[in-house]
Amino acid sequence: xxxxxxxxxxAKIKEEIAKEVQxxxxxxxxxxxxxxxxxxxxxxxxxxxxxKVKACAECGFKSTLxxxxxxxxEAELLSKVEELNQDADVDGFIVQLPLPKHIDEQKxxxxxxYRKDVDGFHPINVGRMxxxxxxxxxxxxxxxxxxxxxxxxxxxxxxxVVLGRSNIVGKPVATLMMQxxxxxxxxxxxxxSASENLKDITRQADILIAALGVPEFVTADMVKDGVTVIDxxxxxxxxxxxxxxxxxxxxxxxxxxxxxxxxxxxxxxxxGPMTICSLMxxxxxxxxxxxxx
Amino acid sequence: xxxxxxxxxxAKIKEEIAKEVQxxxxxxxxxxxxxxxxxxxxxxxxxxxxxKVKACAECGFKSTLxxxxxxxxEAELLSKVEELNQDADVDGFIVQLPLPKHIDEQKxxxxxxYRKDVDGFHPINVGRMxxxxxxxxxxxxxxxxxxxxxxxxxxxxxxxVVLGRSNIVGKPVATLMMQxxxxxxxxxxxxxSASENLKDITRQADILIAALGVPEFVTADMVKDGVTVIDxxxxxxxxxxxxxxxxxxxxxxxxxxxxxxxxxxxxxxxxGPMTICSLMxxxxxxxxxxxxx
Numbered sequence: 001x002x003x004x005x006x007x008x009x010x011a012k013i014k015e016e017i018a019k020e021v022q023x024x025x026x027x028x029x030x031x032x033x034x035x036x037x038x039x040x041x042x043x044x045x046x047x048x049x050x051x052k053v054k055a056c057a058e059c060g061f062k063s064t065l066x067x068x069x070x071x072x073x074e075a076e077l078l079s080k081v082e083e084l085n086q087d088a089d090v091d092g093f094i095v096q097l098p099l100p101k102h103i104d105e106q107k108x109x110x111x112x113x114y115r116k117d118v119d120g121f122h123p124i125n126v127g128r129m130x131x132x133x134x135x136x137x138x139x140x141x142x143x144x145x146x147x148x149x150x151x152x153x154x155x156x157x158x159x160x161v162v163l164g165r166s167n168i169v170g171k172p173v174a175t176l177m178m179q180x181x182x183x184x185x186x187x188x189x190x191x192x193s194a195s196e197n198l199k200d201i202t203r204q205a206d207i208l209i210a211a212l213g214v215p216e217f218v219t220a221d222m223v224k225d226g227v228t229v230i231d232x233x234x235x236x237x238x239x240x241x242x243x244x245x246x247x248x249x250x251x252x253x254x255x256x257x258x259x260x261x262x263x264x265x266x267x268x269x270x271x272g273p274m275t276i277c278s279l280m281x282x283x284x285x286x287x288x289x290x291x292x293x
Numbered sequence: 294x295x296x297x298x299x300x301x302x303x304a305k306i307k308e309e310i311a312k313e314v315q316x317x318x319x320x321x322x323x324x325x326x327x328x329x330x331x332x333x334x335x336x337x338x339x340x341x342x343x344x345k346v347k348a349c350a351e352c353g354f355k356s357t358l359x360x361x362x363x364x365x366x367e368a369e370l371l372s373k374v375e376e377l378n379q380d381a382d383v384d385g386f387i388v389q390l391p392l393p394k395h396i397d398e399q400k401x402x403x404x405x406x407y408r409k410d411v412d413g414f415h416p417i418n419v420g421r422m423x424x425x426x427x428x429x430x431x432x433x434x435x436x437x438x439x440x441x442x443x444x445x446x447x448x449x450x451x452x453x454v455v456l457g458r459s460n461i462v463g464k465p466v467a468t469l470m471m472q473x474x475x476x477x478x479x480x481x482x483x484x485x486s487a488s489e490n491l492k493d494i495t496r497q498a499d500i501l502i503a504a505l506g507v508p509e510f511v512t513a514d515m516v517k518d519g520v521t522v523i524d525x526x527x528x529x530x531x532x533x534x535x536x537x538x539x540x541x542x543x544x545x546x547x548x549x550x551x552x553x554x555x556x557x558x559x560x561x562x563x564x565g566p567m568t569i570c571s572l573m574x575x576x577x578x579x580x581x582x583x584x585x586x
Contacts, residue, residue, distance in 0.1 A: 127416030127420025127423065160361035187485075187489070190480070194478040
């Protein structure tokens, strides 16, 4: 069993980005600039945004954090989005999700100029990804593909089973895994809460991508020997023994599943760091206007 | 074994559309107007477009057929697309594919105003479909869903295997089948030319959707008893015994597969008529401005 070290891969990619940014700056080019809007003070969101700001610094990007209180109106948020759309210095920006209940998340996502949508959530980027056109691929699926590539894990013709059909992980990673590309070119099955005979299917997986958000859902009896497991789950499970009062827990029962695996990602330190890293890659692409002019 | 009669279902849906159009006209509303651009004189394309024009008449729509010679330049075609984008009387339009090699098909698709893109091929409609937002769903996948609904074929939790990963059938129908909807909510596997152990997977299918474009690819040993088979293939295979000189042939070896099926679509008369019918449904939605203003 080999542990997939997302932290190390992410560090290496960020180093490469930093080198390229240095070269851009040396030639008098524009420093890539990522802005993030954070609404309210949700613990998880605070942590994610802090990691993103830190990653920007590591890459040599400029970053701007815009904080809005949780009682901000939808109109005020949309007006801030429009301001960032118009700001020529901002190459890409994100609105950290989830948003408070009184705000229509989808409306906010669609208000973002797709050319600055480095999260890859706008319908144009989702559609272009599905068709196989250049676009901002959403960060977690892109990070998973980078991990598979880094460890030279064969995907062509293999059976990849995806647990979960969310718009930000399950569906896009399924699409990427089936495209005629490398990594990719896999036979892909998507399972979810309504799936019957789940275990019969997961036991067929050469590559299992768990993105349900149900802590320790995948048990040893659900996988075959030699499987590669990518654990996208990051649920904060209350825990009295940690300083923070919770423990970040994946969708996979790591201790019992790991011995059966060829490769497995830990939580934390697997997919998580890669997600932030993909956001940095998208920001660099936005800065260089590589995808959209 | 029950034969799925796409021709009958399509006729029924077109009747319903015609009634609604009659009511719209009676109230002084606008007659839905579909335009089609046909480049060159490919036999298949000529037939498809003729069927679409006929279906418009059956539904009470206005239709316009614009013919361009096969040596039309890309710029001339794009200028015609722009003309239709601007024409307030045209509610929706299609550019019949395939286009001559010297024209960039994707560029033409993206030039169509997504609000008039009744084929559902524009990235915005593809992305919105994937996310689950109101949009023009592309015609063949939508027609397949309508057939499953009409025959009350249970899809929830069932294993649906899709053969083929094209942008216009395989990928979108896979997405529709996995969404939390009815029909839908299925476990979905997408197979393609690179898939290993194909037969092991197709034999698991409760619902098999064949969209490879390889005549008679699916044989009896590839399916289990009681399967529902949807055959999307429509290859023109040369045949000396027919008046036209060819025989429209599906992806399924019908004679040997049919006896094992609960339900099966014939070719012709299965998915084909439904595809045109879905285009009519989209045109009505466009005419009523039900999806986009």
